[in-house]
Amino acid sequence: HHRGGGALGGLEHVERLLRSCDRHTASGQRDYAILLLLARLGLRGGEVLALTLDDLDWERGEMLVRGKGQRHERLPLPKDVGTALVHYLREVRPACATRTVFVRLHAPQHGLRLSGVCCVVRRALQRAGLNPDFKGAHLLRHSLATNMLRRGASLGEIGHLLRHRQMTTTQIYAKVDIEALRG
Numbered sequence: 001h002h003r004g005g006g007a008l009g010g011l012e013h014v015e016r017l018l019r020s021c022d023r024h025t026a027s028g029q030r031d032y033a034i035l036l037l038l039a040r041l042g043l044r045g046g047e048v049l050a051l052t053l054d055d056l057d058w059e060r061g062e063m064l065v066r067g068k069g070q071r072h073e074r075l076p077l078p079k080d081v082g083t084a085l086v087h088y089l090r091e092v093r094p095a096c097a098t099r100t101v102f103v104r105l106h107a108p109q110h111g112l113r114l115s116g117v118c119c120v121v122r123r124a125l126q127r128a129g130l131n132p133d134f135k136g137a138h139l140l141r142h143s144l145a146t147n148m149l150r151r152g153a154s155l156g157e158i159g160h161l162l163r164h165r166q167m168t169t170t171q172i173y174a175k176v177d178i179e180a181l182r183g
Helices: 013-018 024-039 043-051 077-092 114-128 138-150 155-161 167-174 178-182
Strands: 062-066 072-076
Touching: 013 024, 024 043, 024 072, 024 077, 024 114, 024 138, 043 114, 043 155, 077 178, 114 138, 138 155, 155 167
Parallel strands: none
Antiparallel strands: 062 072
């Protein structure tokens, strides 16, 4: 039984969410790439939307993330994320003038909106039969922090990955999951 709370349960729920994407369809492949960026790198919804083709550095295996407050940071591109992106870009993404990585699959082909990313998360939750209280793009960022915490990562390490400028921001994530840690 799934307990309430903002985050998903353990890692198995995140994997279930990823597996719920039908990767034989165009939208399934796009959704899978988006969910992986949220789940593995803890990107914010807006950061996924802001990704451009020029932000992906395949040579170095890095990506540029346009974070909050005009900050740009380089993150390593994990292999599964890179593979999903390449597949999406080669097979799925429509040829169009925009340089944004994630575009609508149907005309007009402009970049996805934030509501689109939240829809991707919501649809995946429905397919996976998961029902956390919070269903937005931030859910997977939160779950990443929670799962790191459970595996014994320090708040500093979590804050570094989530690119928090202040420790206090990271502490909010920790407080939410104190019950899980007590166990």
